[in-house]
Amino acid sequence: MQKISCAAMAACALVASAAEPSFKTGVKLNVGDKPIAYEVGHLVPAVADWNGDGKKDLIVGHFMGKDGNVKLFINSGTDAAPVFEKEQSLMADNKPIRLDAG
Numbered sequence: 001m002q003k004i005s006c007a008a009m010a011a012c013a014l015v016a017s018a019a020e021p022s023f024k025t026g027v028k029l030n031v032g033d034k035p036i037a038y039e040v041g042h043l044v045p046a047v048a049d050w051n052g053d054g055k056k057d058l059i060v061g062h063f064m065g066k067d068g069n070v071k072l073f074i075n076s077g078t079d080a081a082p083v084f085e086k087e088q089s090l091m092a093d094n095k096p097i098r099l100d101a102g
């Protein structure tokens with residue numbers, strides 16, 4: 001069994017039914033040639049077309065202790081071969097969004 005670091009983003013393709021799921025080996029998601037990873041904390045990924053250009057972007061909640069924030073990685077590639085741009089902090093009222101953990 002191959003382990004994937006919990007602090008690094010990885011994508012796995014579902015290759016069976018939801019009733020009997022089976023996954024292909026995960027691949028790390030990169031910005032440029034560097035994996036999307038954080039030294040500490042828990043990552044909660046979601047995929048959505050954030051900017052409405054028809055390509056799926058990556059949104060990541062990053063929780064550390066009692067605090068968390070939300071990062072956005074815009075996809076400038078395609079859905080089949082995404083190219084994620086440098087992270088942006090999601091903002092509200094000109095401040096990074098902060099989330100309470102728990």
Ligand SMILES: [Ca+2]
Nearest residue numbers: 049051053055
């Ligand atoms: Ca998009």
